[in-house]
Amino acid sequence: MRSMLCGLVLAGMLATTALAADGANNGGQGPDGTRVAWTYATGHHILKNLGLTAEQTEKINALFKDKGAAQQAMYKNRPKGQDKEELKKFYAEVQQKARALEEEFNVKVMDLLTADQKAKYQAAEKAQEEYNKAMLEANVKATCDREDALLKIYGDSYKAEADRIKDMIKNGEAGGYRKSSTQ
Numbered sequence: 070m071r072s073m074l075c076g077l078v079l080a081g082m083l084a085t086t087a088l089a090a091d092g093a094n095n096g097g098q099g100p101d102g103t104r105v106a107w108t109y110a111t112g113h114h115i116l117k118n119l120g121l122t123a124e125q126t127e128k129i130n131a132l133f134k135d136k137g138a139a140q141q142a143m144y145k146n147r148p149k150g151q152d153k154e155e156l157k158k159f160y161a162e163v164q165q166k167a168r169a170l171e172e173e174f175n176v177k178v179m180d181l182l183t184a185d186q187k188a189k190y191q192a193a194e195k196a197q198e199e200y201n202k203a204m205l206e207a208n209v210k211a212t213c214d215r216e217d218a219l220l221k222i223y224g225d226s227y228k229a230e231a232d233r234i235k236d237m238i239k240n241g242e243a244g245g246y247r248k249s250s251t252q
Contacts, residue, residue: 115193116178119186128181136174140167209238 116129143163148155179187216231 115190115197118193119182119189121186125181129178132174132177136170139170143167212238 121129143166146159148159179190182190213235216234220227220231
């Protein structure tokens with residue numbers, strides 16, 4: 070029961086980190102060198118502070134809408150079963166398609182911006198990337214600290230579980246955690 074509870078807590082934390090670090094649509098580089106996506110809200114927050122014209126806003130909103138529809142379409146053929154390997158393969162393909170979609174989206178958005186707007190956008194993108202990296206590192210540290218604390222409480226009976234979770238994080242196999250050059 071305790072192991073299941075710890076697993077649920079970790080899953081929630083990983084999901085939150087995944088949204089903060091990976092699930093976001095900016096097209097910037099993540100801590101492991103992969104593309105990071107920003108959420109619709111984050112992207113709009115940055116874009117709305119660029120002084121967009123009505124025409125730019127309309128075109129960018131249409132791009133967000135088209136991208137959202139394309140992202141939803143990627144999940145239509147999700148495997149119905151619980152076969153972990155099949156699901157892993159499916160989500161790897163979805164991630165690859167999402168990165169390509171994101172790249173295309175970012176090129177189209179940048180084509181709509183003026184030189185000054187591009188500079189501001191890139192500066193905001195960099196600040197968001199640094200924030201995401203700091204949050205990821207803090208979450209990894211907090212998870213490892215929690216596992217150490219649980220190990221002290223439960224003793225050797227929890228050692229295998231604590232080691233398994235730490236190894237997953239260290240190897241970039243746990244949810245939104247990605248192996249970075251700082252880990």
